[in-house]
Amino acid sequence: MTDGLEPLAKGGLTLLGCGKMGGAMLEGWLAAGLPPASVHVVEPHPSAQTDAFAARGVHVGLRPPAAAAAVVIAVKPQMMADAAPAVAPLAGPSTLMLSIAAGTPIALFESLFGATAPVVRAMPNTPAAVGRGVSALVANAPGQAFLPLAEALLAAVGETVRLSREDQIDAVTAVSGSGPAYVFHLIEALAAAGAAEGLPADLAMRLARATVCGAGELAHRSGDDAATLRRNVTSPGGTTAAALEVLMDADSGLPPLMARTVAAAAARSRALAG
Numbered sequence: 001m002t003d004g005l006e007p008l009a010k011g012g013l014t015l016l017g018c019g020k021m022g023g024a025m026l027e028g029w030l031a032a033g034l035p036p037a038s039v040h041v042v043e044p045h046p047s048a049q050t051d052a053f054a055a056r057g058v059h060v061g062l063r064p065p066a067a068a069a070a071v072v073i074a075v076k077p078q079m080m081a082d083a084a085p086a087v088a089p090l091a092g093p094s095t096l097m098l099s100i101a102a103g104t105p106i107a108l109f110e111s112l113f114g115a116t117a118p119v120v121r122a123m124p125n126t127p128a129a130v131g132r133g134v135s136a137l138v139a140n141a142p143g144q145a146f147l148p149l150a151e152a153l154l155a156a157v158g159e160t161v162r163l164s165r166e167d168q169i170d171a172v173t174a175v176s177g178s179g180p181a182y183v184f185h186l187i188e189a190l191a192a193a194g195a196a197e198g199l200p201a202d203l204a205m206r207l208a209r210a211t212v213c214g215a216g217e218l219a220h221r222s223g224d225d226a227a228t229l230r231r232n233v234t235s236p237g238g239t240t241a242a243a244l245e246v247l248m249d250a251d252s253g254l255p256p257l258m259a260r261t262v263a264a265a266a267a268r269s270r271a272l273a274g
Helices: 008-009 020-029 048-055 077-090 106-113 127-131 142-155 165-178 180-195 201-219 228-232 239-247 254-272
Strands: 013-016 039-042 059-061 070-073 096-101 118-121 133-139 158-162
Touching: 008 070, 008 142, 013 020, 013 077, 020 039, 020 048, 020 142, 048 059, 059 158, 070 142, 070 158, 077 106, 077 133, 096 106, 096 142, 096 158, 106 118, 118 127, 118 165, 127 133, 133 142, 142 158, 142 254, 165 180, 165 254, 201 228
Parallel strands: 013 039, 013 070, 039 059, 070 096, 096 118, 133 158
Antiparallel strands: 118 133
């Protein structure tokens, strides 16, 4: 079993909500060696996915067990008021309450579970579905001691980073939470530009998609920073240099556009949090 998950094999893990993100995380935990019988899924709307997990030995139902070492809250924010009370009896000073619900502050969980409950709030992103996510974590005072366990849970679907303040979660939402959509739109725009230059639309999309995926994998594997990688592919006076003159323009290029993009997402995240 992956290091860090051992307490859950003995004390049990409860997952509240088993949608796309919750299901991806559960798949990661099982792949990391967590025994299916140690997991309880509380899901009011069973699906083919939850049926498949049940067939593998995961407990699936409407009620949580009597106790758990950790509870992962993976329901949508608009469902929180109705769903969270189901796991409130599990809350206590020795049980990690880990939320991956967007826009739901720690203070809300402290009001639901008590001020002594160890609460960790996390913001994962959709590449977690393929094990390549990144999750930012922040904890209340009782939750500080449980951060290693929370990191072990989230490491099953990608990388983790710790935040020093909860208000940083809005910037995280704008960069990595919403960021995959920016990349997908980059693929769309790059393919459209290729088609405008005379390529068949399907070929342009295939080239754009493979290029973005390949560049991302190179950035992931390389020890060089992004600026170095960019310089490595740019010959003085060449085609890439000509393109970057447009893309890196301080007034009309990608830097000011991305700054406005991230600022808009962060502002919306703050507004949704109330």
